[in-house]
Amino acid sequence: MYQKIGNFFIGIAPMFFGAGLLFVILRIAYPHSFIDVAEIREIPKALRFAFSNTLNPSSLLTMWTPIVALIAVFVCPYMHMSWADIKGAVSGALTFVIIAFILSVATVLIPIDTVAQVQTIINSFVTHYIFVLALGLIISLATTLCFGLLSLLRGKGL
Numbered sequence: 134m135y136q137k138i139g140n141f142f143i144g145i146a147p148m149f150f151g152a153g154l155l156f157v158i159l160r161i162a163y164p165h166s167f168i169d170v171a172e173i174r175e176i177p178k179a180l181r182f183a184f185s186n187t188l189n190p191s192s193l194l195t196m197w198t199p200i201v202a203l204i205a206v207f208v209c210p211y212m213h214m215s216w217a218d219i220k221g222a223v224s225g226a227l228t229f230v231i232i233a234f235i236l237s238v239a240t241v242l243i244p245i246d247t248v249a250q251v252q253t254i255i256n257s258f259v260t261h262y263i264f265v266l267a268l269g270l271i272i273s274l275a276t277t278l279c280f281g282l283l284s285l286l287r288g289k290g291l
Contacts, residue, residue, distance in 0.1 A: 137225040138232070144214060144222025148266065151212035155272075156265040158204055162197035163187050176264050183268065209273035212266075 142149075160167060166186035168179055186192060214222065240248050 134228055137228040139225065140221035141225025141229045144218040144220075144225065147214055147218065148212050149262075151208050152262060152265040152269050155205065155208055155212075155269050156261065158201055159183075159187075159268070162195075162201050163192060166192070176260070176267060179264055180267055180271070184271075205272045206276050209269050209276055212269050212273065 163183075163186065166183045168182050192198070
C-alpha cells in the first residue's frame, strides 16, 4: 500500500514541484503581480492580472526578470509526466482515493469548525496550484513557440 501511494506521488512530482518552484520564485520576484485567488473561476482574471503586471515595462526592467525567465525556461518544459510516471500515478491513485475517502468519512467524528478550517486550507491550496499550473503551461507554450521559431529560422525544422 505504501509503495502504491509512493508511486502516485512520484508520478505527479514533476508537475507538483515544478509548479511549486515557479510559484515561489514568481511570488518572491513579483509580489505585486498576484491577487488572492479564492475560487477556481477567478483563475483567468488572476492570470490576466499576473501577466499584465509582470510584463509591464517597469517590471521587465527589474533585476529579477532575467533570473525568472531563465528558471522558467529550464523548469516549465519539464513539468510533464512521462508514461512511466503516468502508469505509476494511476496505479497509486486508486489506493490514494480509497484512503482519502476513509479519511473523509472519519471527519464525521471531528468538530465542524476544524473540518471547515481544513477545507478552506485545502481549497486555497488547490486553487493556487491550478493557477500555477496554468501559469506554467502558458510559459511552457511560449518557450516552446520561441524555440520552435528559432529552429525554423536556423533552418533545422521542428
